[in-house]
Amino acid sequence: MSIASKADQFKIAFREEGREVLVDLESALLELNENRDDTELVGRVFRALHTIKGSGAMFGFENLAAFTHNLENAFDEVRNGRLEISSELIDLTLSALDQIRAMLEEGEVGAPQADPSARAEILANVRHLMGRPEKPSAREMPAASNTSTEAGCEACTGIDAGPMREWSIHFAPSAEFMLNGANPLLLLRELGQLGGLSVKASMAAVPPLSELDPERCYVSWEMVLATAADRDAIRDVFIFVEDCCDLTIEAVMSPASTADSVSARGQASIVAQTDSAVASAADLTARALEDKRATSGGRRNYDAPDNASSLRVPAAKLDHFVNLVGELVTVQARLSEIAAQRDDIEIAAVSEEIERLTSSLRENSMNIRMMPIRATFEKFRRLVHDLARDLGKSVELTIEGADTELDKTVIDQLGDPLMHLIRNSMDHGIEPPEFRAARGKRSTATIHLSARHSGASVLIGVSDDGGGIDSEAVQKRAVERGLVGAGAQLTESEIFALLFQPGFSTAKQITDVSGRGVGMDVVRQRVDSLRGSIDVTSEPGLGTRVTLRLPLTLAIIDGLLVSIGEACFVLPLANILECIELTCADIERANGKHMANVRGEIVPYIRLREHFNTRTPRPEIEQIMVVQTEQGRYGFVVDRVLGNCQTVIKNLGRFYRHVQAVSGATILGNGTVALILDPERLAQDAIRAISHNARGRPAGAAVKHGSGREAKVAAQAAT
Amino acid sequence: MGITLKQSKKSTVIRLEGAIDIAAAAEFKKLLLQACGSGKDVRVALDDATDLDVTAVELIWAARRSAEGAGVAFTLSGAVLESVLLALGSAGLQQFLAPLDAR
Incomplete structure (x- = not known):
């Protein structure tokens, strides 16, 4: 290179x-x-x-x-x-x-x-x-x-007003240090700006001229820095080269003993020392270090941050790695399939071992992609600050669950939806300070961002203590726009769902911040593309909370493989609570109602063969997969349970991207395609259908979700 | 920027001009090897050098040792910019080029 x-x-x-x-x-x-x-x-x-x-x-x-x-x-x-x-x-x-x-x-x-x-x-x-x-x-x-230093230029010192300390610093650039464009002389100059610096350069590693690689840095440095700056400030000097050098920063003397001997702050200029001139200080330091090492069994006393080493890897490399693991999982499934067909103990043993290793590899690769959501949340502090200033409102941002981890791909997609939700809250939800004060509320409003895990999902919340959503105004606007008929009986959640329709806005005027009805549509589209869901709750006068339920990962999940007719489907294992049998007698006992008695608890179920219009004969005994959803426990009736499978999630492609009840597809070991079902959406569909049927209207009349019919088409396409 | 080598009957002179850094290191090494291998006295003229980085110092240090080992006189001539001298001094490298004057 x-x-x-x-x-x-x-x-x-x-x-x-x-x-x-x-x-x-x-x-x-x-x-x-x-x-x-x-x-x-x-x-x-x-x-x-x-x-x-x-x-x-x-x-x-x-x-x-x-x-x-x-x-x-x-x-x-x-x-x-x-x-x-x-x-x-x-x-x-x-x-x-x-x-x-x-x-x-x-x-x-x-x-x-x-x-x-x-x-x-x-x-x-x-x-x-x-x-x-x-x-x-x-x-x-x-x-x-400009390598000259400015004696007494305090702005350049980087010294905090702390006690004076003396630090021994070992700095040995790697072979490629110079090739990387770094310049040790500039680093040492900057280090010198922290205090009184004594430097001893070593040429011991420089080989004879004929063997010398001219672009390599062979020099290493032992330094003593007397400064009030802390370890972090010293480390910051090397922050961009830490990965390509050997760096040790060790405190040499106690603050008390150093304070008398060195007054570094007044000597901010770098002390340009020759070898002999620094010998005494360096020797002193070396002796102190020797003593210290001797007492710790001769082991070098590394700083904790050195031990907690980490690597910076480009996201594209990581994505490629995860893709390869995905391919491996698919191949492993094929191997398991073949092993199951052959009566060969050795192949079966190897297959099981590979399955175990693949599972472990998959779990590890997924963990590597998991990142805390903190950085995404923190960047909204600036947005809230700027908008509060522009809108003349007083708003503080509080954050909860910033260490919650989720897949990097999901985090990357979260920025825009959160921004729109916050802008919307700031512009429409939160009242002006004088208005709040008149209502007995704290004049400074709060926007609260939160994150927490819930099974295989993560719940991201954006709430405010503003005026809440005027559901009547929302419905009135929806009628004006022809989204719903006049006099339509809508539940609160259906009314709130209207907010996410393209171009929908109740704002009386368009501002720089919001009012065009674009933002919330973006939120819905992005959340849909992440196979997530949105829940809105609001209390008039008290505030609004929007909860985004998102999958933890978009790459590989543990699934349960089931069959309905000739088609195979995958249900995410994390959602499944248990599996029970459903016989003809059970159906008769329930008078044909889709209700199962699970140890005394009535659990409604959806017969997926009906949902997907499967016409093959039903088996004598079907299986109810009991799943925990936002709406409570639901059962999904399938023909047979085929077993666990590691599921590499593939996108459905543009033809089926609007199918909500199916979150993706996967390739099975025998090469066939299985659709991955989204229990949450299926349950929502069922509830919506029941609710609308009860009111004598077809499902989907109020808010277009496009799930039921398209899901059937997708299911049929997969068979 | 450039490095030139001139040979006379008794000595070889390498003249450094501009910034002598990693970009010039390979060329500098080649000329130093040529000079040290000539069996004549070697002089490196620094008058026109505006910057010397670590690779330049390493090469001069290695060449000096190589020349001394071969019984060839190796000297540095000319004064360098004060800023260069300060930078080398603050990194403890000035001694390896001694004697070195500022201009």
């Missing part, structure tokens, strides 16, 4: 890491807005800016580094008590963050445009806040090639 392409790769890595730092920065800024005296948050903002600046300069993002440097100065003023946190400063920094993000993504497809004039305006406003309205001097604009 050429040097240029390696450098590009490193820039990509910087972009990826940079995005994460920006997310943290945004979150810290928004928290700081709520807790303006929190010095820890100020330090977090400062460190994030410092990291972006330092690393940006190192990887060739000079403009980004220069711009960020000025903001870093402002937050240094905050740290030193010379500048107060204000809404203006927070808003300016958030706007600056958008510009930094645009500069970071510059050149990427679909990236936001960086705006130099907006940057200049932001900087002018920041400097005005700092009481320095003049233009930034060249001295304040760092450049990657």
Whole structure:
């Protein structure tokens, strides 16, 4: 690989890491807005800016580094008590963050445009806040090639006002470090800005000239840094190169003993030391380290974060890996099928072993894709902050269950629906502060985001304590739009379902935020594409809660293979509670009603052969799969239960994508296709059918869901 | 930017110009090997170098050892930019190029 392409790769890595730092920065800024005296948050903002600046300069993002440097100065003023946190400063920094993000993504497809004039305006406003309205001097604009250090430039130190400590740092770049575009000299310069730095470079690993790889870094460094900065701040200097170097950061002395000997803060300039000049400090450190290692059985005392090593893997590689596991699962099913047909103990044993391993591999690969939803939730803090400002409302965002994990593919698709739900709540649900106060409510409204697991699904909630949904107004608007007939008797859930119809809006006027009736339609479409469902509850005057039920994964599930007539279907195992027999006598006892008595509990059931118009003769004894759904326990009657199967979910394709009761298809070991049924949707269909039949109207008249008839077509297509 | 090699009867002079970094490292090594293998005194002229990175320092250090091992005189001439000197110094690398002056 050429040097240029390696450098590009490193820039990509910087972009990826940079995005994460920006997310943290945004979150810290928004928290700081709520807790303006929190010095820890100020330090977090400062460190994030410092990291972006330092690393940006190192990887060739000079403009980004220069711009960020000025903001870093402002937050240094905050740290030193010379500048107060204000809404203006927070808003300016958030706007600056958008510009930094645009500069970071510059050149990427679909990236936001960086705006130099907006940057200049932001900087002018920041400097005005700092009481320095003049233009930034060249001295304040760092450049990657400028290696001179500014003695006493506190903005560059990155030191928090903590106790002085001395740290021993071992830094050995990997063989490919330089090829990756990283420059150790710039890193050491940045490290030196944290305090008094003594450096000892070792050339011991440099081979004879003839054997030397000219593009490789052989040098390693032992350093002693006296600083008030904590371990995280030191580590942040290396944040973008941690994967390609050997780095150890160890505290050498206690704060008390160090405080007298070193006054690093006053000596922020890097001490350019020669080997002999640093020998005493380095020897001292080495002895201290030797003592420490001797007491711990000679083992190197690694920092906890080093032990908790992790790998950054491109999502596409992960997707490919999961696809391969999916293929393996399909092949394994075929092997099991063949083994079952042959009376060969050895093949059967191998087949079972492969089945076990495949199952384990599948579970592990699925776990790798699971991610906490925290980052998705946290990014809405900014949206709530900005919308509250624009709409003149006071709103706080609370988050619950941020560590709930779900498949990365699902998480990636969740951003838009949540954004639309929050915008809708902010614009229509939450009342202006004076209105709330007049109603005896807290003037600051709350939007609550929550996530929790429920069986094989995850429940994502968006609730607000606003005015609730005016169901009469919704129905009136639906009548006006011809979605329902005048005088139609709709349940509350049917009325709320109207909100998700394309173009539906009760807003009296279209605002920048919402009112076009597009957002909620997007929510429904996205949730449908994820094979999820939406539940809305609302209390007039008290608020609204929208719950999205989404599958944990979209790739492979444990299923139970059943047959109806000649067709095979898969029911997700996680939903199934038990399986009971249904005989002709049972049906007679129930007077033909679709009700089963399960240990004294009456469980309604759906005969899937009727649902799918299967015309083959029914067996003497059928099987009821009892399933737990949102609507309670339901039974699904099938002809036979064929057994467990690991189910690789395949999309149905565009012809059947609107079939709601079927969530996908899978290929069985014998090569045939089985449809994967969605018990939740089937139960909803049944309830809807019963409800509408009871009212003498055909199912689907109120809200078009397109499930029953299309499901039959799909089921017939699969036979 | 460029690296040139000139040979006279008694010595070989490698002149560095511009930023001598990883992009120039392979060429620099080739010329150093050629110079050290010539059996003549080797001089590396730094007057026009605007930057030296770790790979350049490593090459000079290895070439110096190689030349000394072969009984060939190896010297550095010219002064480097102060900023380069500071950067090398802050990384503890200045000593490996000593004596080195700032301009």
